[in-house]
Amino acid sequence: MSFLKNIFGSDATPNQESKKVNWTPLTDIEQLGEIVFNSNEKPAVIFKHSTRCSISRMALKQFENEFDLESEVTPYYLDLLENRAISNEIASKFDVFHQSPQLILIKDGQAVYDASHSDIDAAVLKELL
Numbered sequence: 001m002s003f004l005k006n007i008f009g010s011d012a013t014p015n016q017e018s019k020k021v022n023w024t025p026l027t028d029i030e031q032l033g034e035i036v037f038n039s040n041e042k043p044a045v046i047f048k049h050s051t052r053c054s055i056s057r058m059a060l061k062q063f064e065n066e067f068d069l070e071s072e073v074t075p076y077y078l079d080l081l082e083n084r085a086i087s088n089e090i091a092s093k094f095d096v097f098h099q100s101p102q103l104i105l106i107k108d109g110q111a112v113y114d115a116s117h118s119d120i121d122a123a124v125l126k127e128l129l
Contacts, residue, residue: 021064023047023077029086032093035076036109043129044074046090047120048102051081056101059120063103066122072129073105105129 026046035044047063050056067075080087080100091098094111103120105113105128113128115121 021067021075022070023075026076026078026086027083029089031076032086032089035074035106036093038074039106040108042074043072043105043107044076045125046076046078046102046104046106048078048080048087048090048098048100048104050100051079053100055117059101059117063120063122069122069126069129073125 035046038044047060049060069075078086078090087098090096090104094104094106096102096104096111096114099114099116101120102114102116103125104111105125113125115124
């Protein structure tokens with residue numbers, strides 16, 4: 001059991017052990033307006049995560065292990081199971097097809113890149129910034 005816990009994690013929140021990503025929890029639909037506004041100065045990235053999905057957990061852990069862009073982008077974390085309405089609004093507002101897991105880069109108020117599943121890659125994100 002501890003082997004699976006090490007691979008997939010054990011709780012519903014981002015990996016607190018890595019501390020490499022200072023996630024801003026996305027828990028209020030009003031935050032999307034702030035993301036749009038603030039992305040004119042500093043891009044934002046939204047990680048949409050299903051806490052019941054092992055593939056999503058692995059993608060999150062991989063991204064957290066590779067992420068070193070804190071000074072270049074503001075990272076937001078969305079728990080899809082707790083905040084499905086926000087996920088739906090993201091799809092509508094930024095014109096992206098809903099997927100899980102999914103990474104969306106917001107620059108100048110618009111989604112300029114999104115990736116899902118094994119295509120989520122911090123190195124690609126870095127190239128886009």
